[in-house]
Amino acid sequence: xxxxxxxxxxxxxxxxxxxxxxxxxxxxxxxxxxxxxxxxxxxxxxxxxxxxxxxxxxxxxxxxxxxxxxxxxxxxxxxxxxxxxxxxxxxxxxxxxxxxxxxxxxxxxxxxxxxxxxxxxxxxxxxxxxxxxxxxxxxxxxxxxxxxxxxxxxxxxxxxxxxxxxxxxxxxxxxxxxxxxxxxxxxxxxxxxxxxxxxxxxxxxxxxxxxxxxxxxxxxxxxxxxxxxxxxxxxxxxxxxxxxxxxxxxxxxxxxxxxxxxxxxxxxxxxxxxxxxxxxxxxxxxxxxxxxxxxxxxxxxxxxxxxxxxxxxxxxxxxxxxxxxxxxxxxxxxxxxxxxxxxxxxxxxxxxxxxxxxxxxxxxxxxxxxxxxx
Amino acid sequence: xxxxxxxxxxxxxxxxxxxxxxxxxxxxxxxxxxxxxxxxxxxxxxxxxxxxxxxxx
Amino acid sequence: xxxxxxxxxxxxxxxxxxxxxxxxxxxxxxxxxxxxxxxxxxxxxxxxxxxxxxxxxxxxxxxxxxxxxxxxxxxxxxxxxxxxxxxxxxxxxxxxxxxxxxxxxxxxxxxxxxxxxxxxxxxxxxxxxxxxxxxxxxxxxxxxxxxxxxxxxxxxxxxxxxxxxxxxxxxxxxxxxxxxxxxxxxxxxxxxxxxxxxxxxxxxxxxxxxxxxxxxxxxxxxxxxxxxxxxxxxxxxxxxxxxxxxxxxxxxxxxxxxxxxxxxxxxxxxxxxxxxxxxxxxxxxxxxxxxxxxxxxxxxxxxxxxxxxxxxxxxxxxxxxxxxxxxxxxxxxxxxxxxxxxxxxxxxxxxxxxxxxxxxxxxxxxxxxxxxxxxxxxxxxxxxxxxxxxxxxxxxxxxxxxxxxxxxxxxxxxxxxxxxxxxxxxxxxxxxxxxxxxxxxxxxxxxxxxxxxxxxxxxxxxxxxxxxxxxxxxxxxxxxxxxxxxxxxxxxxxxxxxxxxxxxxxxxxxxxxxxxxxxxxxxxxxxxxxxxxxxxxxxxxxx
Numbered sequence: 001x002x003x004x005x006x007x008x009x010x011x012x013x014x015x016x017x018x019x020x021x022x023x024x025x026x027x028x029x030x031x032x033x034x035x036x037x038x039x040x041x042x043x044x045x046x047x048x049x050x051x052x053x054x055x056x057x058x059x060x061x062x063x064x065x066x067x068x069x070x071x072x073x074x075x076x077x078x079x080x081x082x083x084x085x086x087x088x089x090x091x092x093x094x095x096x097x098x099x100x101x102x103x104x105x106x107x108x109x110x111x112x113x114x115x116x117x118x119x120x121x122x123x124x125x126x127x128x129x130x131x132x133x134x135x136x137x138x139x140x141x142x143x144x145x146x147x148x149x150x151x152x153x154x155x156x157x158x159x160x161x162x163x164x165x166x167x168x169x170x171x172x173x174x175x176x177x178x179x180x181x182x183x184x185x186x187x188x189x190x191x192x193x194x195x196x197x198x199x200x201x202x203x204x205x206x207x208x209x210x211x212x213x214x215x216x217x218x219x220x221x222x223x224x225x226x227x228x229x230x231x232x233x234x235x236x237x238x239x240x241x242x243x244x245x246x247x248x249x250x251x252x253x254x255x256x257x258x259x260x261x262x263x264x265x266x267x268x269x270x271x272x273x274x275x276x277x278x279x280x281x282x283x284x285x286x287x288x289x290x291x292x293x294x295x296x297x298x299x300x301x302x303x304x305x306x307x308x309x310x311x312x313x314x315x316x317x318x319x320x321x322x323x324x325x326x327x328x329x330x331x332x333x334x335x336x337x338x339x340x341x342x343x344x345x346x347x348x349x350x351x352x353x354x355x356x357x358x359x360x361x362x363x364x365x366x367x368x369x370x371x372x373x374x
Numbered sequence: 375x376x377x378x379x380x381x382x383x384x385x386x387x388x389x390x391x392x393x394x395x396x397x398x399x400x401x402x403x404x405x406x407x408x409x410x411x412x413x414x415x416x417x418x419x420x421x422x423x424x425x426x427x428x429x430x431x
Numbered sequence: 432x433x434x435x436x437x438x439x440x441x442x443x444x445x446x447x448x449x450x451x452x453x454x455x456x457x458x459x460x461x462x463x464x465x466x467x468x469x470x471x472x473x474x475x476x477x478x479x480x481x482x483x484x485x486x487x488x489x490x491x492x493x494x495x496x497x498x499x500x501x502x503x504x505x506x507x508x509x510x511x512x513x514x515x516x517x518x519x520x521x522x523x524x525x526x527x528x529x530x531x532x533x534x535x536x537x538x539x540x541x542x543x544x545x546x547x548x549x550x551x552x553x554x555x556x557x558x559x560x561x562x563x564x565x566x567x568x569x570x571x572x573x574x575x576x577x578x579x580x581x582x583x584x585x586x587x588x589x590x591x592x593x594x595x596x597x598x599x600x601x602x603x604x605x606x607x608x609x610x611x612x613x614x615x616x617x618x619x620x621x622x623x624x625x626x627x628x629x630x631x632x633x634x635x636x637x638x639x640x641x642x643x644x645x646x647x648x649x650x651x652x653x654x655x656x657x658x659x660x661x662x663x664x665x666x667x668x669x670x671x672x673x674x675x676x677x678x679x680x681x682x683x684x685x686x687x688x689x690x691x692x693x694x695x696x697x698x699x700x701x702x703x704x705x706x707x708x709x710x711x712x713x714x715x716x717x718x719x720x721x722x723x724x725x726x727x728x729x730x731x732x733x734x735x736x737x738x739x740x741x742x743x744x745x746x747x748x749x750x751x752x753x754x755x756x757x758x759x760x761x762x763x764x765x766x767x768x769x770x771x772x773x774x775x776x777x778x779x780x781x782x783x784x785x786x787x788x789x790x791x792x793x794x795x796x797x798x799x800x801x802x803x804x805x806x807x808x809x810x811x812x813x814x815x816x817x818x819x820x821x822x823x824x825x826x827x828x829x830x831x832x833x834x835x836x837x838x839x840x841x842x843x844x845x846x847x848x849x850x851x852x853x854x855x856x857x858x859x860x861x862x863x864x865x866x867x868x869x870x871x872x873x874x875x876x877x878x879x880x881x882x883x884x885x886x887x888x889x890x891x892x893x894x895x896x897x898x899x900x901x902x903x904x905x906x907x908x909x910x911x912x913x914x915x916x917x918x919x920x921x922x923x924x925x926x927x928x929x930x931x932x933x934x935x936x937x938x939x940x941x942x943x944x945x946x947x948x949x950x951x952x953x954x955x956x957x958x959x960x961x962x963x964x965x966x967x968x969x970x971x972x973x974x
Binding site: 025026027028029035038039042043046047049050053054057058060061064065068069070071074075076077078079080081085086089090093094097100101104105107108109111112127151152153154158160163164165166184188189190192194196199200201202203205206207208210211224225226227228229230231232233234235236299302331 | 504505506507511512515579583584585589591592595596680681684685686687720721722723724725726727728729751752753756759760763764767768770771774775777778781782784785786787788789790799802803806807810811813814817818819820822823825826827887890891892894895896897898899900901902903
């Protein structure tokens with residue numbers, strides 16, 4: 001009796017400490033959607049089933065190892081078969097698994113029902129950033145890593161308060177309580193869009209569109225990362241979702257739409273060199289620097305240096321064409337779908353004048369807009 | 375034939391008596407066992423696919 | 432005393448097989464040429480094992496680079512580009528050049544001895560299939576020095592990252608994998624031919640040791656899936672060099688097709704790396720429990736069931752690529768089914784231990800650790816089978832923890848158990864027990880320190896294949912890296928034990944382990960170069 005109590009207490013202590021550990025950032029998050037909660041429960045059920053089986057199986061094993069030691073003079077028994085026992089221990093796991101399959105199937109069916117969405121967002125993976133388009137709302141944006149490269153390379157200390165590697169310049173903003181359908185695709189290789197708190201992980205595949213959906217229950221900021229190896233900067237394309245109340249979201253959407261219109265009007269006017277350089281530096285830092293480096297030094301052979309690149313400086317049209325249309329069969333993507341004419345004009349101007357390139361050229365947004373409309 | 379099916383079913387379940395196993399290996403024709411095994415594997419695929427299709431509706 | 436068991440070889444052949452009756456065998460060439468030209472299954476087995484051990488250390492060094500970079504947040508040692516090459520090469524080398532050749536080496540040494548055959552059925556082919564391997568992997572390793580670097584797209588080399596976006600060395604990688612694949616297929620054909628045709632008179636299929644059985648089934652798996660791998664890498668080759676678009680959506684191809692083909696090869700491949708391990712453990716546990724293996728017939732049947740099911744579960748590696756619901760359900764159900772025969776095996780080993788008379792020699796230590804730690808890997812596999820939960824686990828460190836548990840304390844520990852078990856037969860000496868115990872305990876502690884925390888970092892949200900990570904994963908990674916250095920360093924002890932054992936040590940008799948039953952223990956230790964020139968008479972006691 002006493003030994004039984006000791007065992008029970010020990011078992012309770014073990015289960016308790018496991019539970020505590022799992023509750024403190026060692027476990028899958030419960031998340032903020034109904035489905036993430038369902039998935040968390042499935043995860044915990046199968047986990048405790050495994051723990052239970054493990055306790056029995058390893059219990060018998062270690063008992064045998066201890067009890068039937070040759071050194072203690074144990075004599076081996078002579079049995080090697082018992083059909084009933086074998087049938088039972090095959091049937092029990094089978095029944096447990098069938099029991100497990102039922103709730104798993106139900107959850108899976110819910111996950112696959114993306115019908116009747118209130119809002120559609122197109123998510124496009126690109127090496128190495130995410131592009132978000134609110135379909136039918138005329139709002140789109142590109143989301144890049146915001147952690148400075150200097151921190152990653154150890155040239156300055158990591159800022160511990162700034163969500164190292166999990167911060168972006170433009171979070172995906174979503175309304176709480178609405179059913180949002182995501183459409184996933186990719187411009188280059190396969191990426192995977194994953195936010196643990198939303199329990200969504202979906203591959204983005206070039207040429208194909210995948211679907212998933214979410215109904216967020218709590219406002220907040222949820223962070224994730226690309227989960228499918230996608231090249232050099234796979235570790236550096238985080239995801240931030242900013243979930244806000246519905247009315248707040250509507251206001252945000254209107255603001256963004258107006259800002260986009262403002263920017264569109266800027267296309268027609270003549271921009272000054274200083275303006276272009278300032279805007280260009282910003283765009284370069286978030287979009288170009290991951291391959292061509294902050295100092296324009298590039299990373300040969302895949303990513304040519306831009307600083308002192310005479311071929312580029314000699315041929316202004318080729319430079320513009322390369323940024324707008326990309327280089328087919330190489331790592332350089334076409335930016336006509338990602339950046340607007342102002343951004344493209346600014347970044348080309350920046351590249352032609354930064355790091356001692358000093359060509360003195362400016363490229364006007366109107367010029368790019370004309371090229372892109374052809 | 376029924377004996378062969380029973381033995382193959384036992385194999386799919388993963389449990390077999392030693393005596394039955396010995397009988398299979400002494401008297402059975404391997405070709406027959408393999409053929410029945412393949413048919414049963416196909417049936418298993420069909421069965422699971424059927425369940426999945428019904429459940430998914 | 433030990434109970435009588437059906438696969439009971441008689442000993443009448445034993446000593447007569449000793450070397451010295453110098454008929455027909457010409458004096459072998461000396462020096463390097465002897466090893467280059469050898470057709471002897473024991474020498475080729477030794478070559479395979481030495482090759483595998485070398486590659487285990489090369490792949491291990493790559494792993495150390497990875498773990499050193501992940502020791503703390505930020506990039507310290509290597510750039511992301513090189514980091515990706517290291518993870519890729521680590522995976523490829525460990526799977527194709529360390530684990531698979533180790534099992535083939537053990538098969539070469541032990542299958543003829545266990546079935547009472549004088550050699551492999553096709554000795555010259557045997558030589559050829561070994562010597563393809565150094566060629567293949569010299570080619571693969573040489574890509575590290577090529578412009579653009581080695582393959583950097585992960586050992587699963589998903590298109591289009593490995594085709595349109597791959598480095599120039601990808602074509603060399605394809606060629607090297609082709610050569611390694613040919614070697615595997617030839618090896619498998621040889622093993623099947625040997626097992627089916629060259630068993631000692633009186634040995635029926637159901638009298639074969641489980642290592643022979645599991646290898647027979649493994650060889651069929653190899654023949655079934657290696658051509659699929661060859662097909663998929665040929666399609667890549669065409670996409671890269673000849674303008675086809677199998678996997679390029681822009682040309683009407685399908686990147687997901689690549690994954691279907693790869694995993695149709697890849698999942699059975701997983702079993703190729705674990706079934707022979709089951710065979711080794713099923714030989715060792717009864718020997719040191721002094722009790723016959725529980726449920727021999729069930730073990731064979733469960734192996735066959737696993738082999739068949741292994742062709743039906745490939746898309747559980749692809750739960751998040753956007754499969755239709757029906758496919759998702761089908762593959763989830765099949766994956767859950769495969770847990771059943773795998774569970775049966777574990778239950779059988781444990782029941783073999785129950786009421787045995789157990790001693791803890793080094794092979795037994797590794798075999799017992801295999802049972803426990805492989806089962807832990809099986810548990811996480813069961814969790815991964817639940818498709819909705821896999822949406823959270825997929826491509827995280829949880830998966831990394833899972834497959835390292837089944838491959839390192841699974842396959843690798845089984846190989847080491849096998850080496851310790853058969854070293855007395857190969858060298859005539861027992862391995863140094865004290866050193867082997869040190870090797871065992873350091874390895875067990877190291878392997879768990881390395882891989883257990885990965886479960887937590889994965890669940891907490893750390894994706895795999897990243898050179899740098901957010902700060903909340905720092906503690907887990909610190910522990911994992913320390914464990915990895917410990918595990919890596921303790922393998923030097925393994926080399927020391929093997930070298931010392933070859934050079935000397937306590938002399939081992941023919942039956943080196945008191946209760947070992949199989950036919951290999953009926954020849955002297957060390958096994959002479961030629962054994963079973965006249966077939967032994969295999970008799971089983973019927974009861």
